[in-house]
Amino acid sequence: MQHDEVIWQVIRHKHCSFMAKIETGIFCRNPYNVTGICNRSSCPLANSRYATIRDHDGVLYLYMKTIERAHMPNKLWERVKMPRNYAKALEIIDKHMMYWPKLLVHKTKQRLTKMTQMRIRMRKLALKTREKIMTVPTKQKKREARREEKAEKAALLEKSIEKELLERLKKGVYSDIYNYPVDKYNEILDKEEVGKATVSEDEEEEEPVIEYVEGYEELEEEDDMEDFGGLAIREDYDNDNLNDDDADNDDDDDNEEKSASVAYKRERKSSARKLAKEEQAAKSKKKIKVQVEVEHEDAVERQRAVY
Amino acid sequence: MSAAAARPLVTVQSLESDMATDANSVPLPDVMKAAIRPDIVTFVHGQISKNARQPYAVSKRAGHQTSAESWGTGRAVSRIPRVAGGGTHRAGQGAFGNMCRGGRMFAPTKIWRRWHRQVNVTQKRHAVVSAIAASAVPSLVLARGHKIEEVPELPLVVSDAAEAVEKTSAALKVLKQIGAHPDAEKAKDSQAIRAGKGKARNRRYVSRKGPLVVYGNEGAKLVKAFRNIPGVEIAHVSRLNLLKLAPGGHIGRFIIWTKSAFQQLDAIYGTFDKLSEKKNGYVLPRAKMVNADLARIINSDEVQSVVAPIKKEVKRAPLKKNPLKNLGVMLKLNPYAKAAKRMALLAEAQRVKAKQDKLDKKRKPITKEEASAINSASKSWYKTMISDSDYTEFENFTKWLGASQ
Numbered sequence: 001m002q003h004d005e006v007i008w009q010v011i012r013h014k015h016c017s018f019m020a021k022i023e024t025g026i027f028c029r030n031p032y033n034v035t036g037i038c039n040r041s042s043c044p045l046a047n048s049r050y051a052t053i054r055d056h057d058g059v060l061y062l063y064m065k066t067i068e069r070a071h072m073p074n075k076l077w078e079r080v081k082m083p084r085n086y087a088k089a090l091e092i093i094d095k096h097m098m099y100w101p102k103l104l105v106h107k108t109k110q111r112l113t114k115m116t117q118m119r120i121r122m123r124k125l126a127l128k129t130r131e132k133i134m135t136v137p138t139k140q141k142k143r144e145a146r147r148e149e150k151a152e153k154a155a156l157l158e159k160s161i162e163k164e165l166l167e168r169l170k171k172g173v174y175s176d177i178y179n180y181p182v183d184k185y186n187e188i189l190d191k192e193e194v195g196k197a198t199v200s201e202d203e204e205e206e207e208p209v210i211e212y213v214e215g216y217e218e219l220e221e222e223d224d225m226e227d228f229g230g231l232a233i234r235e236d237y238d239n240d241n242l243n244d245d246d247a248d249n250d251d252d253d254d255n256e257e258k259s260a261s262v263a264y265k266r267e268r269k270s271s272a273r274k275l276a277k278e279e280q281a282a283k284s285k286k287k288i289k290v291q292v293e294v295e296h297e298d299a300v301e302r303q304r305a306v307y
Numbered sequence: 308m309s310a311a312a313a314r315p316l317v318t319v320q321s322l323e324s325d326m327a328t329d330a331n332s333v334p335l336p337d338v339m340k341a342a343i344r345p346d347i348v349t350f351v352h353g354q355i356s357k358n359a360r361q362p363y364a365v366s367k368r369a370g371h372q373t374s375a376e377s378w379g380t381g382r383a384v385s386r387i388p389r390v391a392g393g394g395t396h397r398a399g400q401g402a403f404g405n406m407c408r409g410g411r412m413f414a415p416t417k418i419w420r421r422w423h424r425q426v427n428v429t430q431k432r433h434a435v436v437s438a439i440a441a442s443a444v445p446s447l448v449l450a451r452g453h454k455i456e457e458v459p460e461l462p463l464v465v466s467d468a469a470e471a472v473e474k475t476s477a478a479l480k481v482l483k484q485i486g487a488h489p490d491a492e493k494a495k496d497s498q499a500i501r502a503g504k505g506k507a508r509n510r511r512y513v514s515r516k517g518p519l520v521v522y523g524n525e526g527a528k529l530v531k532a533f534r535n536i537p538g539v540e541i542a543h544v545s546r547l548n549l550l551k552l553a554p555g556g557h558i559g560r561f562i563i564w565t566k567s568a569f570q571q572l573d574a575i576y577g578t579f580d581k582l583s584e585k586k587n588g589y590v591l592p593r594a595k596m597v598n599a600d601l602a603r604i605i606n607s608d609e610v611q612s613v614v615a616p617i618k619k620e621v622k623r624a625p626l627k628k629n630p631l632k633n634l635g636v637m638l639k640l641n642p643y644a645k646a647a648k649r650m651a652l653l654a655e656a657q658r659v660k661a662k663q664d665k666l667d668k669k670r671k672p673i674t675k676e677e678a679s680a681i682n683s684a685s686k687s688w689y690k691t692m693i694s695d696s697d698y699t700e701f702e703n704f705t706k707w708l709g710a711s712q
Contacts, residue, residue, distance in 0.1 A: 003599040006343055007446045014345045015557040017452035045446035073445050074459045074486065 008046035012038075016045070032063060032077070034107045041103060051097055051104055053082070053111045060115055062093060062108070086116050319464045319566050320485050333464060333569050337578040339443040341436045342594030345558055348441075351434035352549055352556040354424040362418040370411025375402035431549070433592050436576060438552035438560070447559035452515070454493050455561055457486035464564045469520075470527035478532040482518075482539075490561055491517045494538020514538060516554050521547070523567030544568035545575055545585065 011019075018030040019038050026038040034052040035042040044050050048067035053060055060082040069076050080096060082089040089112055097105045166188065168174060316332035375388040387401040401407035441447045443462045448455055455461065465485055472478050482488045494517035500506055501513045517538025522529050525543065533539050540551055544564075552560055577583030579591050604610060630637040637644050673681070 005599050005601060007444060007450075010343065010345050010441075010447060010558065011450050014349070015555075016450040018450070045450055070445060072460050073449075073455045074457060076445075 004046050004048055008040055008043065011043065011046055012040075018045075032065075034104070034111050042107070047104075049100065049104075051100065051108050053108060053115055054079075055115055055119070058119060060089065060112065060119075062096060064096065082112070086113075089116075317462060317464050317569070318460060319466050319569075320459060321466050322468050322481055322484055333566060335443075335462075336569070336572040336576070337591055338436055338439050338572050338576045339462060340579075341440040341591050343441050343444070343447075343558065344433065344437045345441075347430060348434045348437050348549070348553050348558050349556045351426055351430055352553055354426045355431070355549055358423045360422045362420065362422055364416040364418045364420075365412060367415065367417075369415065370403065370409065373402045429589075432576075432586065432589060435547055435549050435552060436591060438549060438558050439547070439562075439572075439576075441558035442552065442560055442562045444559065448561050449559075451557050451559035451561075453518070453559075453561040454489040455486075457489055458561075459486055462562065462564060462569070463487070464566055464569045467524075467566050470522050470524055470529045470565050470567070472532045473528045475532050475535050478529070478536060482536070485563065487518050487561070487563055491536055491538050493517070498537065516540070516560065518561045518563050519551055520563045520565075521568045522565045523569075523571050527565075529565070544571050 016038070018028050018033075020027045020029050027036055028038040028043065030044050031054065032044040032050070032052050033042055034044075034050075040046065044052065044065075048070055049065070051062065051064045054063055055061070062080040062082055063077045064080070065076050065078070069078075080092065082092060090109055093105065093108055093112065097108065166185075169180070169185070170189075314334040317335050318332045373390050375390045377386050377388045378384060380386065385401075387407060388403045389399050390397050390402050392398045397409075400409070402410055404410045405413035445455065445461045448461065463485060465481070469481055472481055479488070479491075482491055494515045497515040498512055499514070501510055505511075514537060517536070517540070520529065520533050520539060520541045521544050522541065523544050530541050533541050542548060542551055552558075552562075554560060575583060575585045577586070577590055579593065581590075583589040583591075598604060628636045630640055634644075634648075
């Protein structure tokens with residue numbers, strides 16, 4: 001019948017579903033085990049008189065079982081609520097387990113101590129903010145990275161930026177810019193107009209990009225920069241629908257700023273040239289051909305810098 | 308811990324459909340108090356589970372359907388038999404050996420392997436009895452893994468109203484009422500696809516075992532109601548199967564008895580004194596120890612009162628010492644040895660002294676008086692020698708001879 005020795009022999013040497021053997025020792029997964037080790041004296045199944053401490057929502061309870069109730073699993077465990085005060089809890093254990101084997105009392109008290117310490121620690125930790133580790137689904141991340149790359153390629157950022165800048169320039173947001181290459185600007189505007197008239201694929205290529213033809217190099221070397229610059233600027237100011245900043249139209253200002261702007265223009269030209277070279281290299285000869293072929297329809301309105 | 312009570316009573320759990328009579332109780336049958344022998348159960352279970360096997364074997368002609376012959380020596384190839392003929396890849400390949408591709412395996416399996424095992428009837432009965440007894444111990448049922456925390460009593464006996472249950476939904480309700488639902492639920496949740504090749508060999512699903520419902524009356528409707536619940540198995544009390552009572556060879560299945568089944572147990576298995584009615588000449592096996600709690604026996608008053616006190620000091624054998632070398636030990640054996648030794652020592656000392664004196668005397672240069680004494684003595688001796696040997700003066704001779712001439 002209910003003989004502890006028999007039960008222990010069967011459990012230990014045959015099969016116990018709570019036994020967990022690891023390389024460091026044998027442990028018991030039974031929630032009622034006082035020490036957590038699979039032991040003749042710690043096995044809640046093989047000891048008909050047993051006690052343990054378990055916690056439920058932060059409240060500790062003393063659970064006890066006796067042999068009188070061994071055949072009623074429903075009512076096997078009797079539980080006593082432990083007071084918050086640690087010393088009082090120890091007394092309660094003593095009171096309830098007065099005539100019980102000393103070992104069991106000792107282990108129960110040890111367990112109570114450990115659980116109280118854990119409770120204190122948990123409460124302290126709960127006050128501190130701890131960073132929560134969120135798992136990142138790698139699939140999503142990878143998918144988004146891929147899509148980002150594709151979107152970047154599709155967006156043609158440089159082109160749209162250039163377009164936007166041109167638009168702004170046209171609108172007159174940049175009121176005081178003297179040193180942009182007017183001829184190029186006009187060229188592009190013409191291209192745009194042509195493009196609007198004849199909706200062709202070339203439009204995409206011509207419109208936004210300020211392209212520099214090779215002939216420009218000779219120009220820079222041969223011509224006098226000041227004259228060139230001055231001519232261009234003056235004419236532009238006559239014609240453009242730029243800002244109403246009249247200060248810019250003063251000759252004096254022009255003269256003063258000419259020199260400065262020329263220098264700046266030079267730099268811009270060189271940088272622009274680099275751009276041009278890159279773009280030339282990247283794009284086909286078709287572009288250059290197209291540029292030459294374009295005819296200026298509204299030559300009257302715009303005065304072009306002759307070069 | 309507790310000695311087996313006279314005949315403890317097991318209360319019968321009543322179901323809702325019962326009449327409102329007080330829960331009656333049934334005495335515990337002796338089977339539940341029989342000896343629990345896990346070793347017998349493991350052995351018998353192992354043997355019995357071999358009896359449902361179907362033979363398997365490879366084809367007896369497998370690997371031999373060639374007319375291969377060894378090429379012998381001298382051809383710079385191994386001597387394994389090779390397939391005769393030509394014109395195909397197969398020609399010249401090794402055949403027949405277990406090491407050859409397409410050859411017969413080592414020791415081809417045969418159908419006349421001994422598949423089934425015979426077990427003694429008494430042993431089989433002993434195993435069943437042990438398994439039933441183990442099912443009455445809550446610890447063992449828990450150790451086997453059943454969820455019986457909500458069960459009101461073990462062994463769990465249910466009124467016969469359960470046998471009349473027809474619908475599975477009603478059966479589930481019954482299980483819930485008696486606290487057996489967690490176990491059935493555990494079995495249902497554990498259904499998974501088997502790991503390994505078995506899943507392709509018609510053993511696709513595995514799950515845990517739930518409760519075993521044992522009924523007493525033939526043709527009870529309960530069979531059809533309970534059989535579709537996952538994990539739940541049914542058995543008639545007169546046909547209890549060890550493979551169901553101790554699945555996997557592990558004792559302690561959770562059994563739900565109906566009242567009629569429980570009452571038949573005594574008749575089927577008998578008691579310790581009474582023969583079984585159904586099993587011819589069978590009596591329940593006796594345990595080697597009626598009270599197996601050795602610790603309690605030793606610490607009991609009856610034993611402690613006659614037991615001798617514990618020997619705290621352990622007497623150890625002393626180290627043997629040689630009397631010939633150790634005087635103290637020698638004296639213990641022979642007290643006269645002391646005197647003898649003393650005398651011997653003294654005598655020895657005396658001898659040494661005498662010898663030394665003698666030598667000293669001899670080595671010391673002699674005084675004039677001594678030297679002259681020695682000289683004169685030697686002269687006189689010489690004279691007597693001469694005179695004695697002088698035959699002419701025979702008077703001296705006659706002195707000695709004492710003879711008259």
